[in-house]
Amino acid sequence: MNDFGQLIIEDCKSGKQKIAHKYQVLIYMLLFPLSPKGKALCQGQTPAGRLVYPDEIVEISPLDVDSEFKDFFLQTVAIISGSTPPPQAPSHWECRYCNVPAAYCPARIELGADTGKHDLF
Numbered sequence: 088m089n090d091f092g093q094l095i096i097e098d099c100k101s102g103k104q105k106i107a108h109k110y111q112v113l114i115y116m117l118l119f120p121l122s123p124k125g126k127a128l129c130q131g132q133t134p135a136g137r138l139v140y141p142d143e144i145v146e147i148s149p150l151d152v153d154s155e156f157k158d159f160f161l162q163t164v165a166i167i168s169g170s171t172p173p174p175q176a177p178s179h180w181e182c183r184y185c186n187v188p189a190a191y192c193p194a195r196i197e198l199g200a201d202t203g204k205h206d207l208f
């Protein structure tokens with residue numbers, strides 16, 4: 088709780104800032120008040136959020152859980168739970184932490200894979 092009695096959902100990160108971190112906390116801020124414990128603690132209020140990095144703290148306002156974010160969240164849930172699989176978008180970053188073996192995921196990008204010629208770098 089902060090000085091105003093507002094609940095704060097805090098997430099500590101060890102790496103660099105990523106926009107995905109903010110969305111992760113926004114999801115917590117949206118859903119926690121719906122849980123039994125969250126209902127008791129939040130009492131109908133959206134909690135604030137906070138990302139704690141080794142060198143910086145980023146505050147997230149409850150106002151960021153707005154209709155635009157809720158629409159985005161609902162659309163994402165619809166894609167995830169839909170009968171049509173979403174397009175694959177593998178990346179080195181995600182695949183290196185994933186336990187799905189290449190035999191079961193043809194989209195997997197292995198370290199050292201030939202990613203083709205491009206002019207990104």
Ligand code: SF4
Pocket residue numbers: 175176177178181182185186187192194195196
């Ligand atoms: S290995 Fe396959 S399932 Fe795992 S992150 Fe990569 S693309 Fe996704």
